[in-house]
Amino acid sequence: MPTYDYRCNACGHTFEEFQMMSDRVMRKCPECGKLKLERLIGAGAGFVFKGSGYYVTDYRSKSYDEAKKADTGAKKSSDSGGSATKKSDSSGD
Numbered sequence: 001m002p003t004y005d006y007r008c009n010a011c012g013h014t015f016e017e018f019q020m021m022s023d024r025v026m027r028k029c030p031e032c033g034k035l036k037l038e039r040l041i042g043a044g045a046g047f048v049f050k051g052s053g054y055y056v057t058d059y060r061s062k063s064y065d066e067a068k069k070a071d072t073g074a075k076k077s078s079d080s081g082g083s084a085t086k087k088s089d090s091s092g093d
Contacts, residue, residue: 010036 002021007014008029017026029037 005040005042006037007040008032008034008037010034014040 001018003016003018005014005016006026008031011029011032011034013029013031015030019026025039027035027037029035
């Protein structure tokens, strides 16, 4: 259900109303009681994906993927050049 913005032309009161699309447009101002209420045209909201199967990573650009691959490759090469030493157990069992 969408949220509609309303403004009273008599008293200037503005508010939002959560209504079904099939609901009638409100005409009476809840603040002053006059029939001077008008519904404003808003920008609306963006798409909201809810539920399983919608991920931010599904819609990433190619440039993001290429930069990620380059970054991962640089990290791997720097990790392999390290001086990791293993300690061996020298006990004579």
